[in-house]
Amino acid sequence: MYLFIGILFGITMFKSEAASWFRIYEMFKFESFHMYGIIGSALAIGIIVVQMIKRFKIKSFYGEEINFNPKEKSLSRYIIGGIIFGLGWALAGACPGPMFTLIGVGYFPIIIVIISSIIGTFIYGLLREKLPH
Amino acid sequence: MNWIFEPWPWYISGPMIAFIMFLLLMSGKNFGMSANLRTICTICGAGNKANFFNFDWKSQKWNLVVIIGAVIGGYIGSYYLTTDMAVAINPDTINDLNILGFMSAGKSYLPDEIFDNSSLFKVKNILILSIGGFLVGFGARYAGGCTSGHAISGLSDLQLPSLIAVIGFFIGGLTMIHFLFPLIF
Secondary structure (H helix, E strand, O other), X not given: OHHHHHXXXXXXXXXXXXXXXXXXXXXXXXXXXXXXXXXXXXXXXXXXXXXXXXXXXXXXXXXXXXXXXXXXXXXXXXXXXXXXXXHHHHHHOOOOOHHHHHHHHOOOXXXXXXXXXXXXXXXXXXXXXXXXX | OHHHHOOOOHHHHHHHHXXXXXXXXXXXXXXXXXXXXXXXXXXXXXXXXXXXXXXXXXXXXXXXHHHHHHHHHHHXXXXXXXXXXXXXXXXXHHHHHHXXXXXXXXXXXXXXXXXXXXXXXXXXXXXXXXXXXXXXXXXXXXXXXXXXXXXXXHHHOOOHHHHHHHHHHHHHHHHHHHHHHHHHO
């Protein structure tokens, strides 16, 4: 089941060109509607889906309650973390989903991006107590 | 059926992403890809170094299966469902990129100048890829999520923290492309 969802996700990331470095660059240049259309329409439907699940208390496939974890309130961690992520997103042109898709496409240099992002996560874990959250 | 070989327009791609999030929610899970990077750290034994990595990684096994699927999906998408790999970006964008030295703009899926397998032997490219990746991994965990976790899942749930994070993503991305790219390339 999760493998199927992942394959669907990978195909979507590739075919939508959201995994393309060029599309990310173009998005930050505001020179195309494409990426905004993707995120915007995913979001519009996503909001409706989440509201429906909450309103009608829809149960999961396994009959369990669907929980949404509210994120902790903070400003600094989201803005600083967000800016750091954005800098990397624009430079590497890939976020944590599509970078895996690109291995399948055969772009092996992306493995350097993946390993570095794992190292980045690890360093964050080490410094966590010392960073403003 | 020819449309499937063409790049998918946003009004197909966006709803597909929402559908994937729906499937994960209905499975009792959350859509968030960067969580896998933390899980991989834990599997590698990072729990000995920082408490942040002390959690039962098996509870995240499903998410690792999703990224394995994403790799397979990339293979299927590119080898079976695509005839032309070129990404038709805006001609103005192509011009800008040509000026920066990216001659592959508009002709390939990723810039050959950075991602061609042979360019792996250039120190500058290795630096670009590793610094970019590092910032993505560090920033995603610091912000508590990436594009899927915040921009899609979090905003779908109308979470203010996710909106702040997405604003951060854009401040970072715009800074990189408008101010730092001319210095790097």
